[in-house]
Amino acid sequence: MAGTLVPTAALSDALVILGAAGIVIPAFARLRITPIIGFILVGLAVGPYGLGAMVPQVPWLYHITISDPHAIEPFAEFGIILLLFEIGLELSFNRLWQMRRLVFGLGAMELAVSAALLAGALLATGESTAGALGLGLALALSSTALVLPISGTQGPVGRAALSMLLFEDIALVPIIFLLGALGPASAEGGPSLLSTLLEGGAVVVALLVAGKLLLPRLFAQAAQTKSPELFLAASLLVVIVAALATGGVGLSPIMGALLAGLLIAETEYHTEVEAITKPFKGLALGVFLITIGMGIDLRLVWQNAGSLAIAVTGVVLLKAIVTGLSLRLMGKERSTALQTGILMASPSETTLIVLATAAQARLIDADTAQFWQIVTAIGLTITPLLAKLGEMSGRRLGKAEGRAADADIEPPEGDRAVILGFGRVGRLVGDMLKVHGTPFVAIDSDPAMVRAGREAGMPVLFGNIESSSAFERLDLDHARALILTMDEPVLASRIVRRLRAERPDVPIIVRARDAEHAAELYRAGASHAVPETLESSLQLSEAVLVDLGVPMGPVIASIHEKRDEFRKQIMEEGELDSLPRLKSSRLRERQT
Structure with a gap:
């Protein structure tokens, strides 16, 4: 019966590892020190060149050290x-x-x-x-x-x-x-x-x-x-x-x-x-990381x-x-x-x-x-x-590059749309807002994008959209709509949740990679999530129908109908409520 039990050495090693994960690492986190250093220091302390070297003289240390580094x-x-x-x-x-x-x-x-x-x-x-x-x-x-x-x-x-x-x-x-x-x-x-x-x-x-x-x-x-x-x-x-x-x-x-x-x-x-x-x-x-720490012999280092x-x-x-x-x-x-x-x-x-x-x-x-x-x-x-x-x-x-790009920028006062991410998609959205006389301000963490936008006369700020200082500069209290254009699914979902928590009444329109990502964004609080795969298909359909001689009015109507149908399907599959629809209608009321 005893032969079927886990060896004592393995239990001792498991105790050290779980102790590091459950006790030492939270302590480092509370001190705002990365857990990576914590694990390495644990390995240094409990390894064969640390407390493990003292086991022959102090036998009880066996239970809080790694007895066989190669075993883990x-x-x-x-x-x-x-x-x-x-x-x-x-x-x-x-x-x-x-x-x-x-x-x-x-x-x-x-x-x-x-x-x-x-x-x-x-x-x-x-x-x-x-x-x-x-x-x-x-x-x-x-x-x-x-x-x-x-x-x-x-x-x-x-x-x-x-x-x-x-x-x-x-x-x-x-x-x-x-x-x-x-x-x-x-x-x-x-x-x-x-x-x-x-x-x-x-x-x-x-x-x-x-x-x-x-x-x-x-x-x-x-x-x-x-x-x-x-x-x-x-x-x-x-x-x-x-x-x-x-x-x-x-x-x-x-x-x-x-x-x-x-x-x-x-x-x-x-x-x-x-x-x-x-x-x-x-x-x-x-x-x-513990094994890395166990490989450092401090005496040899000295x-x-x-x-x-x-x-x-x-x-x-x-x-x-x-x-x-x-x-x-x-x-x-x-x-x-x-x-x-x-x-x-x-x-x-x-x-x-x-x-x-x-x-x-x-x-x-x-x-x-x-x-x-x-x-x-x-x-x-x-x-x-x-x-x-x-x-x-x-x-x-x-910041130095961003300040140079922001040298003369004056964001529009009063209510305005806010574009987060001013790459290819954000630039196009900004162009369309500018054409229709809708005030907006944009932000991007790439100084090259910021400079290009500024050279085109766009109100583009430099900053990391995940930072609190960037949110303060955007003055979201005056935001009529929030548009996220970055092609980073995980980041987009995280930002949508934060924006929805801060402004529950503002429409949030987000670029989505596909239908599944769109459903995830709706769950995070987006008002509109626009899948790239869907839009490319709709644009292709529009071009085909127009070239075949179908009048533009019915084509546009059918494209809008298909887009609403697809959006409804995404929301139903994701078991979402009608909250995003209410928010988007509120935006239309404000615009009129």
């Missing part, structure tokens, strides 16, 4: 897998295709230039050519596990970081094979890169086909049971099968997790899947403090400069380039994988690998601090 590594890897899965859920194949220039242009440029410069610097210190190349490639990688939870995948910084990190995750497999081929250990044989890529391509195609055919049926069956446990099991099953499939043929398991997320994002169940798996991702990522400080500073500065310049070459604003460059400056968790590969291939010796592993651990630890520094620097530079 699979949970840490699972956290990274779930992170890539969630990224896939926020993307779609269409959005990924739209990002191809950033992923394979910006991402390739940043990785290649950073690796080349780092390798050159290491060559100058006496490192061998192959060893310098391996270390350069390893240190050029940035942390997906830490950067994306900080930056998100929306907004200028989030999109830029996501594109570079996606390319790095894709490039990880070729990097590992390249280092294996360069080392003396390559003579021992093993699978070739070509065979791995061919087998991996076949697995990816099989997953795509199977996902398109099976996932809608799988989640439909799970949804019909109305069992959250079964829905969660189905979600984790898809992630694990995809990760095992790509990992089994030599590709990275995180590639399979990303692919699984992309496939589920194409189904109507992606919102529920994202919500139900998020707690597991957070806890598993916490375990990963003994090599000078050389470690130089190495960490050099890597961070070089990567920040290269990333910032790469973004500027791709046309990004100075504030975005500065913030993203500093955010992406530290090494990655995958740096540890590449370092282990280089050591195994005998490109670098064990002492060199250990030195750069500590540099990587320190870099990961300071990533939240770099993110804060980048945010402050980018905001200060952005």
Whole structure:
């Protein structure tokens, strides 16, 4: 009977992890310190170089330390897998295709230039050519596990970081094979890169086909049971099968997790899947951060403090400069380039994988690998601090750019429409309001958009629409209508909820990506949610009917009728009431 129980060591490790998540992290949050640092410090304290080293002298410490750091590594890897899965859920194949220039242009440029410069610097210190190349490639990688939870995948910084990190995750497999081929250990044989890529391509195609055919049926069956446990099991099953499939043929398991997320994002169940798996991702990522902290030997750090400080500073500065310049070459604003460059400056968790590969291939010796592993651990630890520094620097530079764009602006007084987001869609809305003599004020966080609007004579302010100061500048008490035009579904829903809470009587008209997103926006409080897919279809229908000779009046009437019919269908499927209709009619009454 005793043999069937969970081992005491596993229970002790679980106690430490859950204690960190349930006690330590809320304390850090109350002090307004990011939980990332909290988890790393917990790992430093309870690991083999912290309190764990005192267990022989103080046996009771065994129960509050990690007895076997390697035993929790699979949970840490699972956290990274779930992170890539969630990224896939926020993307779609269409959005990924739209990002191809950033992923394979910006991402390739940043990785290649950073690796080349780092390798050159290491060559100058006496490192061998192959060893310098391996270390350069390893240190050029940035942390997906830490950067994306900080930056998100929306907004200028989030999109830029996501594109570079996606390319790095894709490039990880070729990097590992390249280092294996360069080392003396390559003579021992093993699978070739070509065979791995061919087998991996076949697995990816099989997953795509199977996902398109099976996932809608799988989640439909799970949804019909109305069992959250079964829905969660189905979600984790898809992630694990995809990760095992790509990992089994030599590709990275995180590639399979990303692919699984992309496939589920194409189904109507992606919102529920994202919500139900998020707690597991957070806890598993916490375990990963604890393992990072456990890898820092403070005695070794103290003994090599000078050389470690130089190495960490050099890597961070070089990567920040290269990333910032790469973004500027791709046309990004100075504030975005500065913030993203500093955010992406530290090494990655995958740096540890590449370092282990280089050591195994005998490109670098064990002492060199250990030195750069500590540099990587320190870099990961300071990533939240770099993110804060980048945010402050980018905001200060952005404000300077915004003030230059806002130099002569005088927002119209009295009641006016408010446009949040002045990109392609916001600019068109502003043009139409201007044509019909309707006063408005717009706001955007991209200084280039602000300047372009100002040059066209539009009252456009610079600011982050999520900040309280931006809301104060817009003076929402005088808003006749609120128009959200950004192509960021998660952000749009969040802003709609906030706007509806502040102004329950004002019409809110929002750009939606599709019918499902429109239903979500209606639930958040939107008066009108306009799906892009619907409008393109209606415009196409209008052009066809007019070209076929149907009079314009009946065409416009039928288009309006079809739009109202589609909107009613969205509201009925989302089980929404008639509140948005009342708000929109109130707007028409004010206009007349």
